[in-house]
Amino acid sequence: GENVEQHPSTLSVQEGDSAVIKCTYSDSASNYFPWYKQELGKRPQLIIDIRSNVGEKKDQRIAVTLNKTAKHFSLHITETQPEDSAVYFCAATFGNEKLTFGTGTRLTIIP
Amino acid sequence: SAVISQKPSRDICQRGTSLTIQCQVDSQVTMMFWYRQQPGQSLTLIATANQGSEATYESGFVIDKFPISRPNLTFSTLTVSNMSPEDSSIYLCSVRGRPNSYEQYFGPGTRLTVT
Numbered sequence: 712g713e714n715v716e717q718h719p720s721t722l723s724v725q726e727g728d729s730a731v732i733k734c735t736y737s738d739s740a741s742n743y744f745p746w747y748k749q750e751l752g753k754r755p756q757l758i759i760d761i762r763s764n765v766g767e768k769k770d771q772r773i774a775v776t777l778n779k780t781a782k783h784f785s786l787h788i789t790e791t792q793p794e795d796s797a798v799y800f801c802a803a804t805f806g807n808e809k810l811t812f813g814t815g816t817r818l819t820i821i822p
Numbered sequence: 823s824a825v826i827s828q829k830p831s832r833d834i835c836q837r838g839t840s841l842t843i844q845c846q847v848d849s850q851v852t853m854m855f856w857y858r859q860q861p862g863q864s865l866t867l868i869a870t871a872n873q874g875s876e877a878t879y880e881s882g883f884v885i886d887k888f889p890i891s892r893p894n895l896t897f898s899t900l901t902v903s904n905m906s907p908e909d910s911s912i913y914l915c916s917v918r919g920r921p922n923s924y925e926q927y928f929g930p931g932t933r934l935t936v937t
Contacts, residue, residue, distance in 0.1 A: 743924040754914065754928040755865065757823075762924075800864060807853065807918070809880075810926060812865045 713738040715803050717813030725821050730791055732816045734801035735783040741803040744784045745810070746775060750797045759786070788818075796820045824849050824919050826929035834935045835905055842901045843932045845915030850895035853918040856888070858911045859931070865914070871898040905936045 714737040724730045745760035761768045761775045768775050777784040801813040825848040835841050854871040869877040877890035892898040915929035
């Protein structure tokens with residue numbers, strides 16, 4: 712089955728700087744890669760996703776890149792703000808199969 | 823995205839008892855899932871709730887311990903049976919809505935504490 716590794720487990724960045732979280736997956740058939748943000752005590756929230764037919768997708772300050780050859784994808788947050796502090800999870804799946812989640816990255820934005 | 827509600831939002835239960843968690847969606851969805859999330863951990867899939875048939879359980883989870891129902895396309899229940907303190911966790915319902923859409927959304931979760 713699919714295996715997703717996520718790094719780093721914790722990340723602290725100065726407000727205004729960029730943050731990058733990286734994930735690798737094992738199943739070359741995987742074709743859908745979502746990212747979730749989970750604030751303390753809240754549900755995971757889908758913030759951005761990418762399908763395997765594109766290499767990059769942007770939504771305001773967040774972007775996701777995908778390298779199918781290397782089987783890794785990354786979340787990029789620019790101009791970080793205090794409200795970006797949360798735990799971020801990557802995931803991967805093929806079609807309508809179950810999502811396989813990474814272990815999570817706790818992002819702290821330092822004012 | 824679909825609006826997902828769960829009941830109860832939290833509960834404190836005695837060991838040996840059972841709790842049934844309800845998940846209601848405001849629109850018909852193709853797939854419904856149940857997850858467990860331990861404090862500070864990632865999301866662990868318990869099972870996929872299948873409409874009109876038995877749920878599909880992941881390794882380590884069994885129907886006798888976590889019976890699941892899904893009578894229609896908008897509702898599902900998860901029961902945590904014969905609870906022990908190790909069952910203390912957050913239980914999350916999750917759904918995929920439209921056919922050919924892979925987007926998956928989560929309910930607000932049920933925080934369960936077993937004493």
